[in-house]
Amino acid sequence: MGKQLQVIAIDGPSASGKGTVASRVAAALGWDYLDSGALYRLTALYAQQQGVDWKDETAVASLAVGLPVVFKGDKILLDGQDVSQAIRSEEIGMGASAVAALPAVRTALLQRQRDFLTERGLVGDGRDMGSVVFPDACLKIFLTASAEVRAQRRARQLDLPCEGEAYERILESIRARDEADSRREVAPLRQLPDARLLDTSEISIEESVKKVLDWYEKK
Numbered sequence: 001m002g003k004q005l006q007v008i009a010i011d012g013p014s015a016s017g018k019g020t021v022a023s024r025v026a027a028a029l030g031w032d033y034l035d036s037g038a039l040y041r042l043t044a045l046y047a048q049q050q051g052v053d054w055k056d057e058t059a060v061a062s063l064a065v066g067l068p069v070v071f072k073g074d075k076i077l078l079d080g081q082d083v084s085q086a087i088r089s090e091e092i093g094m095g096a097s098a099v100a101a102l103p104a105v106r107t108a109l110l111q112r113q114r115d116f117l118t119e120r121g122l123v124g125d126g127r128d129m130g131s132v133v134f135p136d137a138c139l140k141i142f143l144t145a146s147a148e149v150r151a152q153r154r155a156r157q158l159d160l161p162c163e164g165e166a167y168e169r170i171l172e173s174i175r176a177r178d179e180a181d182s183r184r185e186v187a188p189l190r191q192l193p194d195a196r197l198l199d200t201s202e203i204s205i206e207e208s209v210k211k212v213l214d215w216y217e218k219k
């Protein structure tokens with residue numbers, strides 16, 4: 001193994017809460033935070049805006065290489081436009097999952113992700129932080145929760161009831177994305193042998209953050 005990096009890699013499925021946990025851990029340590037899923041979402045949105053099919057690997061990869069994105073505090077600007085909300089829709093989530101299955105797109109975004117690491121340290125969340133982007137991370141975590149708990153959390157975020165038709169649709173979409181992200185050939189979502197499992201189905205965000213910080217301190 002190479003020299004360990006000041007990186008905490010947090011991988012896990014959609015709507016598991018890994019983004020919230022990762023950004024809070026980063027804030028607690030004074031490190032930077034990388035939301036790698038945002039880059040795939042931005043690529044999907046940019047392709048849609050440019051009229052490029054999500055399945056056109058060459059064209060999507062070339063858009064990914066030149067993605068005109070600026071991260072400005074909490075805001076994400078694409079070509080100067082604030083798209084922080086637009087990239088969070090279910091439709092763009094599915095688009096992100098589709099473009100993320102294309103090897104040329106993953107290669108196009110690899111260096112951009114590594115460039116987020118400075119001497120300050122970095123907490124990155126995604127699907128392949130520990131396996132591909134930062135294989136020498138000093139701490140790797142597989143953060144998950146049951147599909148039902150994740151669907152309930154997403155429903156609450158959207159101000160929808162945690163039962164009934166809308167909830168069932170969210171649950172179905174979460175299961176479809178899990179399936180697509182774990183079955184694809186490149187960088188599939190899975191727990192690495194050297195990653196610690198953090199199941200947040202029955203614990204709060206605060207407890208999850210504390211657990212990660214404990215692991216980091218005791219490592």
Ligand code: DC
Binds near residue numbers: 014
């Ligand atoms: O974490 P998220 O829901 O914002 O990610 C959106 C999609 O991007 C997800 O379905 C899979 C893909 N993704 C990926 O393949 N690799 C990453 N490191 C992060 C996200």
